[in-house]
Amino acid sequence: MIEVSHVSKAFGANRVLRDVTFEVARGEVVCLIGPSGSGKSTVLRCINGLESHDGGAIRVDGLEVGPATLPQVRAKLAMVFQRFNLFPHRTVLENVIEGPVHAQRRPKAEAAAEARELLEKVGVAEKADAFPSSLSGGQQQRVGIARALAMKPDAILFDEPTSALDPERVGDVLRIMRDLAAEGMTMVIVTHEMGFAREVADRVLFMDGGEIVEAGPARELLSAPREPRTRTFLDRVLRPL
C-alpha cells in the first residue's frame, strides 16, 4: 500500500532523513517511535507530499509521490494532526464535509448524512453544529478523525494524535484508533504512546537521527529491543525516573 524506499531529505546541512526504507501493507498498522527530531513526523509528511523528499521514492498504491501525482495521492490518504487543525470558521459538520464536497466533489446532502454517522461513531454527534473553539481537545481530535474518515481513505496518517491532549482524554482517542485498526484500516502512526503501540500496532519502527534504527513486530521490538539506541530510548520513555 505504502512503499518508502531509500528516502533522504536535508534542510541545508541538516540531514533529517537518511535512507529511510519501509513498507506498509494494506490493513497493517505501523507505529513510528523515536525521540523528537528523529524525523518520524517528516517521513509521515513526505508520504502525502506536505514535504518533498530529496532522494529515493515513495509509492502509494503503486503511484509515485511527486508534484504531478499529489491530487491522486492525497485522494488515497487522510491525515490526523497533533494540533487537530480544524477550520475555525466552520462548524464541526462543515469541517467533516469540507474534503468530500470541495475536494472530491460529492453531493453535499450525501456527504452530510455520512458525516453525521461518522460523528456518531466518534462520539461527538451532539456537537455537529458547534464551532471547533467550543470543543475540548479530545473532542476536536475526534472530529479530526471523523474528517479524515469522511475522505474514505485507503490509509490514514496520524501525526502524534494524542500529544496535545489532556492525559485523561488520551484514551478516548486511542480507543477510536484501536477500533479503526480492528476494522482493517491501514494506519501509519507517529506516537509516544508505547502501550498503544504494543497493543494495536502490527509493526513498530524506531527512528533516531533521521534513520530507521530498528523495525519489527510491536511486542518483540518493545519488550526485547536489539539495538542499544532503541533500548536507551525505551528505557527513558518507560522508566522516566
Place this chain on the structure above:
Amino acid sequence: MPEDFLVRAAEFLPILLRGVVVTVQVTVGALLLSIVLGLVWALMGRSRLKPVRIVSRTVVNVVRGVPIIVQLFYVYFVLPEFGLSLDALAAGIIGLGVAYSVYQAENFRAGFDSVDPALVEAAKSLGMSERKILQRLMMPLAIRTALPPFGNTSIMLLKDSSIASTITVAELTRAGQLLAVSTFQNMTVYTLIAVLYLAMSLPLTLAVHQLERRMARR
C-alpha cells in the same frame, strides 16, 4: 444666535445634502475600487513568481509615498495629456481608489499572514486545490483579521474624499466652501459640514463593529 443658527442651517442643509450625496458616491466608489485593487496587490505579493511580487511591492511603495492630492491632480490634469480625459467625479473615484488600494493591500496582507499554515496543510491533506484553499480557507480567515483595520481605512477614506474638492468634485467640503464664501456664514457652514461627516462616519464605525462581532462568533 441659536435661532439664527437653526434658521440658516435649515436654509443651507439642502445645498449641503447634495454635497453629501456626492461624498457618498466618491467614498463608496473609491472604497470598492480600493478593495478590488488592494486584493490584487496582496495576491500578487503572495505569488510564487518573484517579478510579480516585486511589481506588487513597487506599486504599494510608490503609491503610498506620493500625497493623495498630487495623485488626484495627476489623474485629473496630467492623464488628459495622454489622451485620457475623465470627468471630475470619475477622476476623484479612481485617484482615491488607487491611493487607498495600497492601504487595503496591507490590510489583506496582514490578514493572509495571520492564517495558520497548519490549517493550509490540513486543507492540502484533504486534497483541496490551491484555488479552493484560497477561496474557502485563506480568504474567509484573512478577511476576519483584516476587518478592524479595514474599518479604520474606510473612515479615513470617507474623510479624505474631501480632497476631491481640489479637483472640482462638488462633494460636501466643496459645496460648503462655496456656500461659506458666498454667505460669510463660516461658523454655521463648517459646523454643519463637521456634523454631516460625523453622521456618515459614526454609522460606518458601527456597521464595521457589527460585522466584526458577527464574524468573531465563529
